[in-house]
Amino acid sequence: MFYECEKCKRRWEYPLTECPYCFVSLRKMESKSCRVNSVIKVAIPTLFHPNVPYYVLLLEDEAGNAWGYKSEKEYKSGDEFKLESDPNAVAIWRVKYNAAEAVGKALELIGGISIGKDSKVVVMPTIDKPSHAYFRDNTSPEFLSAVLRILLDRGAKAENITVAGQSFGDLPVAVAAQKSGLIDAGAKFGVAALDLATAEFERSGNFEISKTILAADLVVNLAMEKIGAAAATENLFKVLKKENYLGQKYLSSDAEIAAALEPVLNKMVAIGEAEYVQRSNKLTSFMGLVFAGRSSRNLDRVFNEVAKSFKIPETIKDIPVENISTSGRSIKEVQYSAEIF
Numbered sequence: 001m002f003y004e005c006e007k008c009k010r011r012w013e014y015p016l017t018e019c020p021y022c023f024v025s026l027r028k029m030e031s032k033s034c035r036v037n038s039v040i041k042v043a044i045p046t047l048f049h050p051n052v053p054y055y056v057l058l059l060e061d062e063a064g065n066a067w068g069y070k071s072e073k074e075y076k077s078g079d080e081f082k083l084e085s086d087p088n089a090v091a092i093w094r095v096k097y098n099a100a101e102a103v104g105k106a107l108e109l110i111g112g113i114s115i116g117k118d119s120k121v122v123v124m125p126t127i128d129k130p131s132h133a134y135f136r137d138n139t140s141p142e143f144l145s146a147v148l149r150i151l152l153d154r155g156a157k158a159e160n161i162t163v164a165g166q167s168f169g170d171l172p173v174a175v176a177a178q179k180s181g182l183i184d185a186g187a188k189f190g191v192a193a194l195d196l197a198t199a200e201f202e203r204s205g206n207f208e209i210s211k212t213i214l215a216a217d218l219v220v221n222l223a224m225e226k227i228g229a230a231a232a233t234e235n236l237f238k239v240l241k242k243e244n245y246l247g248q249k250y251l252s253s254d255a256e257i258a259a260a261l262e263p264v265l266n267k268m269v270a271i272g273e274a275e276y277v278q279r280s281n282k283l284t285s286f287m288g289l290v291f292a293g294r295s296s297r298n299l300d301r302v303f304n305e306v307a308k309s310f311k312i313p314e315t316i317k318d319i320p321v322e323n324i325s326t327s328g329r330s331i332k333e334v335q336y337s338a339e340i341f
Contacts, residue, residue: 001101002029002065013067014097031061036079047341051332057081072330083328087111090293090302092329095275099146099290103271106292107150109327113269115156119217123147123191126224126235127165130179136278138176139224141185143273147222148189158190164212166196166238168245173197201241204264208244213265221270221296225303227339228280230313232270232296233258239265254315258297270296272303277338280310285338298324305331307338 003026004011005019011029018025037058045052049070057069059081075081091109095102107113115121125139133140144163151161163186167173173195177183186193194212201208213219219239223232236258237245248257262268272291276284287307293299301319304312321331 001098002031002063003027004029011065013065015101029063029065031063031065034059034061034081036075036077036081037066038077039075041074048336050336054333070333072333083109085109085111086325086327087294089325089327090291090295090299091327092302092306092331092334093290093292094329094334095288095290099143099275100149102290103143103146103292104150106271106290106328107269110269110292110294113154113218115151115154115218117155117157117160119156119160120215121151121156121161121218121220122213122216123151123161123163123220123222124165124235124238125163125182125222126231127167127173127176127180127182128224130171130176132179133181134276134284135282136224136226136276136284138180139182139222139273140276141181143224143275144182144185144222145188147220147271148186148191151220152189159192161189161191162194162212162216163191164194164196164210166210166242168238168242196238197242201244205260206248207261207264208241209264210239210241213239216267219265219268221268223270223272223296223299224277225272225274225291225300226278227285227304227307228309228311228313229278230297230300230304230315232272232299233313233315236261236265236268236296255318258315262295262297268296269294270299272299274303274306277307279339285341287334287338289334302326302331306335308335310339 007022037060040056043053055071059069060066091106093106127138129137131137165173196210200211202211223235225231274287274289291299301316305321
């Protein structure tokens with residue numbers, strides 16, 4: 001996305017609200033197509049780019065805007081550059097200047113979402129601990145705001161959007177949501193907040209699932225990814241009645257519960273926040289990424305592979321990552337040891 005001043009015709013790649021020279025609103029210039037202008041092959045690895053060789057492309061769109069792009073695949077000058085969407089893939093995309101733009105692109109790479117003004121949408125952020133946003137225990141307010149903005153821009157009405165969560169611990173979910181800034185973030189958009197533990201549940205097979213979730217036209221599993229954890233998969237369980245989930249754990253592993261639950265939640269799309277993430281030692285690391293997929297388990301598996309996690313969680317350990325297709329970026333293009341650096 002580029003931004004152009006219609007008065008002086010200057011352009012910027014970062015999202016300014018108005019021209020700093022003319023003080024007028026800028027026009028969005030979304031690239032429709034692009035070609036490879038030139039190519040550089042890189043054969044020397046670095047800490048943040050360990051997988052070689054790779055290629056640095058200078059891309060140019062139909063309006064003459066140019067930008068750099070890292071690619072595992074080799075191109076030649078003049079080649080058309082096009083990214084294919086795949087609804088069965090896990091999308092990987094970089095967050096540059098605008099989280100909403102990155103999330104929108106990631107969703108586009110998995111076939112997009114279909115919503116209208118009457119669509120009922122439930123957004124389920126990660127709400128684990130009563131801590132400030134910079135600890136990245138929970139979904140950040142900025143990321144929740146970006147997703148809500150996308151939903152509203154694509155036709156959803158604020159009164160039909162619910163931000164929901166549930167606590168399986170001793171503290172009510174509202175305590176963690178308030179401390180992390182999520183309640184204030186949702187309130188700015190006029191969307192409702194709901195503690196799923198206080199709502200009704202409906203039996204579906206062996207599961208007791210929130211009626212709010214089952215009645216929704218779209219459920220967004222908005223996971224705060226953490227290295228060495230299966231954050232999106234763990235967030236899946238929050239649609240269940242607490243007693244039902246604890247009862248299931250006596251009979252099955254979390255991996256088995258998640259595998260059986262995902263097909264029931266066929267209106268769910270998972271979005272993984274991975275701009276700043278927790279390492280296994282609880283310190284944060286910058287990855288600058290966003291993930292999206294129809295399968296929360298596959299998303300977690302790809303994320304941990306990208307971050308080179310020291311230990312793959314048992315919940316997703318048996319999923320062969322080589323069988324998961326990716327769109328946007330390949331794993332090798334963005335992979336580095338985020339546990340260390």
